[in-house]
Amino acid sequence: MTDADPTEPLDRPRRAGKNAEPEPDHEIDEDPDLPWYRLDPRTMLAALVYAVVRLTPAALAWLLVDQTSGVGRYLVLVLILLGVMRPASKALSYVAVRYRLTDSELQVRRGLLVRKSERIALHRIRTVDITAPLTNRLFRLAVVRVGTGGNALVGSGTVVLDGLPRGRARRLRDHLVRAAGPDVVATGGDEAGAPVPDDGGRSPSDPPTAEVQRVQWPWIIYSMVGAWLITGPLSVVGSVFSFVSMFGQEDWVGDTLGDLIDRVPWPAWAATTLVLAVLLGIGAGALAFVEAWWGFRLVREPGATFVATRGLLTTRSFTADQARLRGLTLSEPFLTRLLGGARMTPVMTGISLQQQMNESATVLPATTREVAVRVGNTMLGRRVLDERARPAGGRLVSHPPAARRRAIIRYAGGYGLVGAALAAAVLWREWPGWLLAGSVALLCLGIVAGLGYYRTLGHLLGGEVLYLRRGFFTRRTDAIEVRGINGAHVRQGPIQRLLGLATLVVTTAAGEQGYRGVDLALHDATVIAAEVTREPVAVPA
Amino acid sequence: MDLEPRQPPTTAPRPPAHHVDPRAKRYWLVSGAAQLAAVVLAAGLPAVWWDAGRPWLLAVGGALALVTLPRAAVAPWLRLRVHRWEATDTAVYSRTGWLTREWRIAPLNRVQTVEVRRNALHRAFGLAAVSVTTGSAQGAVVIQGLDATVAEQLTETLTDAVARTQGDAT
Numbered sequence: 001m002t003d004a005d006p007t008e009p010l011d012r013p014r015r016a017g018k019n020a021e022p023e024p025d026h027e028i029d030e031d032p033d034l035p036w037y038r039l040d041p042r043t044m045l046a047a048l049v050y051a052v053v054r055l056t057p058a059a060l061a062w063l064l065v066d067q068t069s070g071v072g073r074y075l076v077l078v079l080i081l082l083g084v085m086r087p088a089s090k091a092l093s094y095v096a097v098r099y100r101l102t103d104s105e106l107q108v109r110r111g112l113l114v115r116k117s118e119r120i121a122l123h124r125i126r127t128v129d130i131t132a133p134l135t136n137r138l139f140r141l142a143v144v145r146v147g148t149g150g151n152a153l154v155g156s157g158t159v160v161l162d163g164l165p166r167g168r169a170r171r172l173r174d175h176l177v178r179a180a181g182p183d184v185v186a187t188g189g190d191e192a193g194a195p196v197p198d199d200g201g202r203s204p205s206d207p208p209t210a211e212v213q214r215v216q217w218p219w220i221i222y223s224m225v226g227a228w229l230i231t232g233p234l235s236v237v238g239s240v241f242s243f244v245s246m247f248g249q250e251d252w253v254g255d256t257l258g259d260l261i262d263r264v265p266w267p268a269w270a271a272t273t274l275v276l277a278v279l280l281g282i283g284a285g286a287l288a289f290v291e292a293w294w295g296f297r298l299v300r301e302p303g304a305t306f307v308a309t310r311g312l313l314t315t316r317s318f319t320a321d322q323a324r325l326r327g328l329t330l331s332e333p334f335l336t337r338l339l340g341g342a343r344m345t346p347v348m349t350g351i352s353l354q355q356q357m358n359e360s361a362t363v364l365p366a367t368t369r370e371v372a373v374r375v376g377n378t379m380l381g382r383r384v385l386d387e388r389a390r391p392a393g394g395r396l397v398s399h400p401p402a403a404r405r406r407a408i409i410r411y412a413g414g415y416g417l418v419g420a421a422l423a424a425a426v427l428w429r430e431w432p433g434w435l436l437a438g439s440v441a442l443l444c445l446g447i448v449a450g451l452g453y454y455r456t457l458g459h460l461l462g463g464e465v466l467y468l469r470r471g472f473f474t475r476r477t478d479a480i481e482v483r484g485i486n487g488a489h490v491r492q493g494p495i496q497r498l499l500g501l502a503t504l505v506v507t508t509a510a511g512e513q514g515y516r517g518v519d520l521a522l523h524d525a526t527v528i529a530a531e532v533t534r535e536p537v538a539v540p541a
Numbered sequence: 542m543d544l545e546p547r548q549p550p551t552t553a554p555r556p557p558a559h560h561v562d563p564r565a566k567r568y569w570l571v572s573g574a575a576q577l578a579a580v581v582l583a584a585g586l587p588a589v590w591w592d593a594g595r596p597w598l599l600a601v602g603g604a605l606a607l608v609t610l611p612r613a614a615v616a617p618w619l620r621l622r623v624h625r626w627e628a629t630d631t632a633v634y635s636r637t638g639w640l641t642r643e644w645r646i647a648p649l650n651r652v653q654t655v656e657v658r659r660n661a662l663h664r665a666f667g668l669a670a671v672s673v674t675t676g677s678a679q680g681a682v683v684i685q686g687l688d689a690t691v692a693e694q695l696t697e698t699l700t701d702a703v704a705r706t707q708g709d710a711t
Binding site for chain 1 (some may be wrong): 677
């Protein structure tokens with residue numbers, strides 16, 4: 001139709017043949033009476049808009065790149081192909097995808113040439129999340145992502161329906177959550193955690209459910225000082241440069257910059273760059289926060305289901321059942337920690353890696369430590385951590401002093417190596433002598449980091465929860481419920497064997513699949529492994 | 542401070558009951574040697590024909606060979622001493638690793654699949670590996686170097702035991 005594209009002619013002949021056939025093949029159809037539903041036809045319009053967006057790089061390349069060169073032409077061609085492929089498959093999905101709900105299953109059938117059908121038992125559904133990227137929102141469409149236990153590492157645990165009308169998406173979500181939960185009492189559908197708020201970013205009326213948390217704008221500070229501080233500006237500068245170099249203009253940029261640099265004194269230049277980079281990073285972090293967390297609300301619905309809705313351009317809604325939670329991870333990056341912040345991630349079963357990566361499964365941004373801990377405790381339905389992010393039921397056990405030695409050797413060794421390289425450059429390549437201060441500073445930083453790392457190391461098995469803490473630059477505290485643990489590994493490298501230390505890994509079907517405690521005394525690791533697996537592998541000394 | 546230091550005795554998890562089959566040593570030796578040969582060939586052959594790339598090909602190949610060498614020269618003997626396994630009424634338990642030692646426990650009520658693996662080299666020596674997975678992507682307990690019939694028996698025992706235990710495995 002409207003979006004003619006290069007992939008179309010390839011498909012057409014065979015598609016015509018397929019279309020000539022009567023309606024869906026019945027060989028696997030156990031309930032022939034149940035109708036199959038298609039996605040909304042507006043999907044194709046959304047795909048068209050999406051294609052326009054995705055073709056922007058190609059259009060830019062068309063304008064900017066010298067078309068007489070072979071490379072330039074191929075570049076444009078490749079960009080067009082890249083830009084058109086996903087919208088095309090999205091548009092085709094209107095024809096290709098059909099779904100229906102039986103009493104016990106969600107059935108999705110897709111494919112034109114090769115038909116693939118997926119059947120998801122309703123009781124296996126763990127999470128349902130709804131997102132609406134901008135192109136979908138223009139047409140009041142939404143994407144429903146259904147997560148089952150599945151193999152959480154590959155995408156196979158997730159089924160995606162891209163292009164449902166909002167209302168239907170919401171009803172589908174409510175239905176699935178209701179059918180999935182063992183004893184979930186249904187809430188009145190539509191306004192309960194309305195996943196797609198109106199353009200004001202607020203749901204029309206307050207739902208009859210308890211609000212756990214809503215966005216607080218001061219949190220934006222944690223996003224501003226996050227990883228963006230360093231990586232953001234670098235990546236922006238880097239990508240601008242590589243973008244320019246794509247068109248063979250990097251010499252011009254280099255020359256212009258070179259001229260500029262020559263005219264301005266070096267320290268002034270360095271200072272300006274630094275300030276600009278930091279400002280850029282802060283700005284980017286702030287923008288990212290506003291886009292992702294606009295109108296954020298986390299509500300608890302009856303039956304201990306939690307629904308997080310958020311987003312300015314792309315709206316996202318994520319639903320998680322308390323029965324699927326197996327613990328939480330609290331991570332505190334250095335600067336965030338100094339500002340009293342933390343990031344809480346629930347440890348959940350049935351989250352695919354895809355969901356973890358694209359962050360649609362995030363329920364809380366980096367917040368103050370109190371909020372992170374409170375929301376975590378609320379979601380788990382028990383007091384796991386206290387206000388200072390320590391175990392609620394006891395003190396962390398510190399690791400043996402040998403662990404301090406190992407931490408210092410590792411950090412100081414790592415930074416020392418860089419420092420030594422710097423010193424070598426000063427000595428033999430005649431780099432400026434003040435760089436020696438840098439190598440000393442690196443060594444000191446390594447020692448400080450090693451000491452700091454040791455101080456954060458700790459573990460505790462108490463109240464049917466295993467706590468593991470580690471990390472200096474980013475401190476992380478994992479609290480994993482013992483009922484969620486499905487195995488244990490005790491690991492000893494050669495150096496650990498000399499020092500009588502061991503790494504404990506508890507495996508789980510939830511979250512990151514494995515959680516690590518570093519450099520426990522071998523004895524402690526053994527005892528904990530024995531206790532969490534209820535298997536007597538620890539022998540009395 | 543919220544941390545209290547202490548100095549406990551260093552007791553390792555008890556060793557699992559059974560050794561692996563002695564033929565496993567030859568299996569490890571052959572597969573280690575094959576890896577070494579593959580590395581040498583992959584770096585060496587192009588180095589013969591390609592003048593410009595020779596220095597770095599030899600450097601990378603040499604480094605890789607140095608890393609691979611112990612797998613053939615030392616590991617088979619050490620592995621035979623370290624590798625042990627056991628299936629209790631409630632769990633599968635293994636000890637592996639010639640350089641980094643690792644004890645793995647998978648409780649049977651959390652086990653999802655039990656399978657025997659036999660590649661061509663396994664068959665040549667009459668050996669098999671048994672892989673026991675749980676709901677975690679990191680939870681697999683793999684027992685290498687079992688006699689093929691022992692592996693079959695073990696798999697049957699485990700499958701029965703798993704069927705008997707009731708658990709949702711998550």
